[in-house]
Amino acid sequence: MAGGRLQTYDPAGDNVRRFLELLAGRLTRPLTVSLTACVHCGLCAESCHYFLARPDDPTMTPVWKADQIRKVFKRHIDWTGRILPWWVKAGSVHDDEDLNRLKNIVFGSCSACRRCTYNCPMGVDTGLLVRFTRGLLTELGVVPEGVFNVSRDQWETGNQMAVSEQDYLETLEWMRDEVRAELGDDKVDIPIDRPDCDILYTINPREIKFDPRPIAQAAKIFHVAGESWTLPRWGWDQTNFGLFSGDDRLGAWVARNVYEAAERLRAKRIVISECGHGYRSTRWEGYTWAGFDQRVPTESVVVTLKRHLDQGRISVDPSRNAEGVTFHDSCNIARSGDLVEEPRDVLRRVCSDFREMTPNRRENYCCTGGGGLLSMAEYRPLRLEVAKIKAEQLRATGAKYVCTMCHNCIDGLNDVIKHYKLPMKVVQVLELVSKALVLPEKGGRG
Amino acid sequence: MPFIEIEGRRIEINEEGFLARPEEWTEETARLLAKAEEGLDDLTESHWAVVKFIRDYYLEKNLAPMVRKMCQATGFTLTQIYDLFPSGPAKGACKVAGLPKPDGCV
Amino acid sequence: MSDMLRLIENEVQLAALAFLGLVYIVRLIWIFRFASRKERTFAAGSQGAGIRRSLANIAMPWAMESTRKDPWLYAQFVVFHLGVAAAIAATFIIPYAPHVFEIRAVVLLFQAVIGAAFLAGVLRLVRRLVNPVLRLISSADDYVSLVLMILFFAAGFLAVPNDIDRAEWPLIAFFGLTAFFLVYVPFSKISHYLYYPFTRFYLGRTLGHRGAIPQGTRPMSPGKDNERTSRPKGDPR
Numbered sequence: 001m002a003g004g005r006l007q008t009y010d011p012a013g014d015n016v017r018r019f020l021e022l023l024a025g026r027l028t029r030p031l032t033v034s035l036t037a038c039v040h041c042g043l044c045a046e047s048c049h050y051f052l053a054r055p056d057d058p059t060m061t062p063v064w065k066a067d068q069i070r071k072v073f074k075r076h077i078d079w080t081g082r083i084l085p086w087w088v089k090a091g092s093v094h095d096d097e098d099l100n101r102l103k104n105i106v107f108g109s110c111s112a113c114r115r116c117t118y119n120c121p122m123g124v125d126t127g128l129l130v131r132f133t134r135g136l137l138t139e140l141g142v143v144p145e146g147v148f149n150v151s152r153d154q155w156e157t158g159n160q161m162a163v164s165e166q167d168y169l170e171t172l173e174w175m176r177d178e179v180r181a182e183l184g185d186d187k188v189d190i191p192i193d194r195p196d197c198d199i200l201y202t203i204n205p206r207e208i209k210f211d212p213r214p215i216a217q218a219a220k221i222f223h224v225a226g227e228s229w230t231l232p233r234w235g236w237d238q239t240n241f242g243l244f245s246g247d248d249r250l251g252a253w254v255a256r257n258v259y260e261a262a263e264r265l266r267a268k269r270i271v272i273s274e275c276g277h278g279y280r281s282t283r284w285e286g287y288t289w290a291g292f293d294q295r296v297p298t299e300s301v302v303v304t305l306k307r308h309l310d311q312g313r314i315s316v317d318p319s320r321n322a323e324g325v326t327f328h329d330s331c332n333i334a335r336s337g338d339l340v341e342e343p344r345d346v347l348r349r350v351c352s353d354f355r356e357m358t359p360n361r362r363e364n365y366c367c368t369g370g371g372g373l374l375s376m377a378e379y380r381p382l383r384l385e386v387a388k389i390k391a392e393q394l395r396a397t398g399a400k401y402v403c404t405m406c407h408n409c410i411d412g413l414n415d416v417i418k419h420y421k422l423p424m425k426v427v428q429v430l431e432l433v434s435k436a437l438v439l440p441e442k443g444g445r446g
Numbered sequence: 447m448p449f450i451e452i453e454g455r456r457i458e459i460n461e462e463g464f465l466a467r468p469e470e471w472t473e474e475t476a477r478l479l480a481k482a483e484e485g486l487d488d489l490t491e492s493h494w495a496v497v498k499f500i501r502d503y504y505l506e507k508n509l510a511p512m513v514r515k516m517c518q519a520t521g522f523t524l525t526q527i528y529d530l531f532p533s534g535p536a537k538g539a540c541k542v543a544g545l546p547k548p549d550g551c552v
Numbered sequence: 553m554s555d556m557l558r559l560i561e562n563e564v565q566l567a568a569l570a571f572l573g574l575v576y577i578v579r580l581i582w583i584f585r586f587a588s589r590k591e592r593t594f595a596a597g598s599q600g601a602g603i604r605r606s607l608a609n610i611a612m613p614w615a616m617e618s619t620r621k622d623p624w625l626y627a628q629f630v631v632f633h634l635g636v637a638a639a640i641a642a643t644f645i646i647p648y649a650p651h652v653f654e655i656r657a658v659v660l661l662f663q664a665v666i667g668a669a670f671l672a673g674v675l676r677l678v679r680r681l682v683n684p685v686l687r688l689i690s691s692a693d694d695y696v697s698l699v700l701m702i703l704f705f706a707a708g709f710l711a712v713p714n715d716i717d718r719a720e721w722p723l724i725a726f727f728g729l730t731a732f733f734l735v736y737v738p739f740s741k742i743s744h745y746l747y748y749p750f751t752r753f754y755l756g757r758t759l760g761h762r763g764a765i766p767q768g769t770r771p772m773s774p775g776k777d778n779e780r781t782s783r784p785k786g787d788p789r
Contacts, residue, residue, distance in 0.1 A: 027586050028586055028587055028588060028589060029583060029584070029586040029587065029588040029750070029754065030588060030751075030754035030755075030758075031586075032583060032586045033583065033747050033750040033751045033754065034751055036747050037744055037747035037748065037750070037751045039694075039741055039744045040686065040689045040690055040691070040694050040741070042683060042685045042686045042689070043616075043618040043619070043622075043625070044618065045685050046618065046621070047617060047618055051685075056684075058684050058685040058687075058688040058689070059688070061685050061689075063685070063689050064685070064688060064689055067689055079579075079739060080693070080739040080740070086692065087691065087692045087693050088691045088692070088693045088741075089689075089690075089691035089692075089693075117755070118616065118617075119616050119617055119618040120618075121609070121610065121616070121618070121619065121629075122744060122747070122748060122751055122752075123606060123609065123748070123751035123752040123754075123755045123756075124751055125751070125754075125755055146549060149549045150549050150550050153549065153550070160549075160550045161548075161549070161550045163512070167512050167514070170514060171512065171514045174514050174517075178523075178524070205550065206550065208512065209510075209512050209513065209536075209548075209550075210512075210513050210534060210535045210536040210548075211513065211534060211535070211536075212513065212514070212524065213524060283593070284593055284762060287592040287593045288589055288590075288591070288592055288593075291592070292592060293592045294592055294593045294594050297594065298593075298594075306772075334764075335764065336762070336764070337762055337764065338596040338597065338762050338763035338764060341772045342772055345772060359617070361767070362764065362767060363617055375549060375550060377460060377461045377462045377547060378461060379461075380461040380462055381448075381461055411537070414533070414537070418533075
């Protein structure tokens with residue numbers, strides 16, 4: 001369908017020249033000013049969990065990582081560095097080995113969490129620079145194998161786990177039957193491609209392939225709330241590896257599939273299941289990548305749940321979630337998106353012991369698996385080493401559960417919990433709401 | 447190459463904690479991986495049913511099966527699969543069955 | 553007053569200033585030639601509020617963890633830049649409003665501010681030389697710019713009494729440095745003040761539009777419907 005658009009590495013190609021051409025051609029104004037404005041004050045260093053965990057290694061600081069692309073910009077685009085490169089530490093990439101080194105920095109030692117961006121006095125967006133650099137390398141096929149494989153699957157099948165349409169539909173039927181059995185109600189449905197619904201529900205392929213429980217939870221809650229909803233037959237993957245690989249074309253294509261599904265089915269709203277990068281991609285970045293003007297509200301399922309609670313369409317009993325729950329803000333939602341208080345509002349209503357971790361909200365630390373790092377096996381040892389910052393933060397809450405509205409964070413946090421032997425479990429908002437849901441008496445709404 | 451050492455045996459794993467060479471899997475490796483990675487002291491018949499299905503599926507299709515296929519083939523519910531393998535089908539059951547790490551957000 | 557001092561206080565300054573202005577105009581044209589993308593999503597916050605908050609960040613040390621954790625560093629930043637403002641003001645006061653520096657209190661005030669900035673500059677230089685992170689990332693431009701500023705403060709401290717009868721050399725040094733700065737600055741990191749409004753504008757626009765900043769003031773997504781969402785605004789370009 002979209003094969004051939006993913007670049008493979010060509011060892012005989014003139015990769016350095018291509019890299020420099022791409023760099024010059026893709027610069028935007030926000031990027032250019034972020035490249036010129038850094039004053040090397042070093043204040044970003046301690047905002048980065050990589051440096052906090054490795055305080056003796058200056059190459060773990062956001063400024064050093066950003067400088068690796070900044071120096072190329074200075075050498076080839078900016079003024080002083082073109083004439084007096086040594087004066088401003090400008091430098092170029094000379095061979096594929098240099099490109100590979102750059103790859104290991106922007107993919108391997110940064111989760112693009114944007115925590116440094118919020119801590120830069122100059123407003124330099126290092127997160128943006130890292131994604132930009134990743135995109136240049138992706139164009140040359142200089143990418144970690146995992147990123148390549150997942151991008152390929154997403155290009156070829158429209159979803160990042162290469163789930164076939166048959167498997168997709170059968171899993172949805174299976175979950176429908178599970179909810180029917182649980183509620184003893186044959187009217188429960190998981191509609192596919194139903195036109196004119198209030199909600200077009202889009203999910204993470206992980207929910208089909210390995211853990212469909214959130215689909216059942218959403219179906220149950222939507223049923224009780226009397227929601228008019230559907231999943232699309234095509235365009236159901238709200239995740240987007242284009243965000244991680246920096247490939248705007250992949251980003252555009254995957255996001256457009258979702259937007260066009262909503263148009264085709266005349267859905268009044270796009271709802272995104274709990275996924276941090278999927279939310280950021282589909283709600284915010286995707287419209288820009290795709291050059292698609294937003295026409296219908298696009299929201300996280302957590303906002304949908306909040307609406308159900310606000311309108312009294314579902315009732316909940318917080319005593320069913322009696323043990324301590326803390327909330328982990330996903331970087332892509334809290335720092336690159338808008339939802340900070342909404343999940344907390346829901347959690348306070350469905351849990352009886354909600355507690356904040358410190359720092360929290362927009363200052364929270366990354367789960368350490370962000371930026372696609374979960375799919376890059378080669379960087380796992382470093383990722384788990386620097387996760388000690390996250391582990392300490394989690395441990396200090398004393399909570400039994402850490403809730404997050406991001407599939408990626410689930411796996412990232414599970415790795416941290418396992419590696420550092422924390423007595424905790426990861427849950428999602430849907431799971432807690434589903435547990436607290438008070439089912440209406442039979443014969444009521446159906 | 448990282449490894450885990452258990453009961454005096456050394457099992458080479460990759461960075462993700464998955465078996466380094468999936469083709470070298472044996473039932474003994476499965477038992478040791480389950481103990482080291484999933485904290486399971488003993489693999490019951492139910493565990494074996496899941497593990498063997500995954501293993502056969504992988505050898506045939508070179509692919510991790512969807513969780514739905516695991517449930518269909520073994521007759522277990524999703525909850526039971528999670529009870530058997532606390533890390534879930536991908537990072538738990540597939541790992542014990544000696545599969546490489548599945549691609550994507552897992 | 554010697555001819556040399558008169559020349560360096562007037563014609564040389566104006567020529568250098570004109571050069572700086574010219575380079576900055578070219579620089580701004582250069583920046584504007586890079587495209588900025590159009591926003592196509594419904595807003596969850598306000599671009600204007602985000603931009604204002606982002607630009608005001610400089611005066612809000614409590615807003616960032618990095619400055620909140622290290623108020624001493626923020627204090628140095630403030631003193632250093634007040635010194636810059638005072639020294640630049642002095643370069644105009646001395647030739648065009650010399651009577652101001654006939655008031656002893658004003659001179660003492662300027663000397664206090666510029667002197668404090670000198671000390672802050674020295675502390676910043678020590679930090680840059682001692683901190684391994686800064687040592688690794690610092691370029692010649694980073695060091696030279698800072699050393700020049702420290703010298704500039706020292707010369708300014710001595711020049712503001714504007715007592716040419718006692719000695720002209722502090723004034724010649726001060727204005728000589730100023731002229732050199734005006735020519736050097738556009739090619740150096742010292743021009744960061746030219747970029748600050750840009751980085752802050754774009755970051756504030758994006759994050760403000762998304763409702764990520766200002767923090768804590770955005771109403772929660774309403775429970776009913778997000779009709780509040782406005783149509784995407786055109787690119788303010």
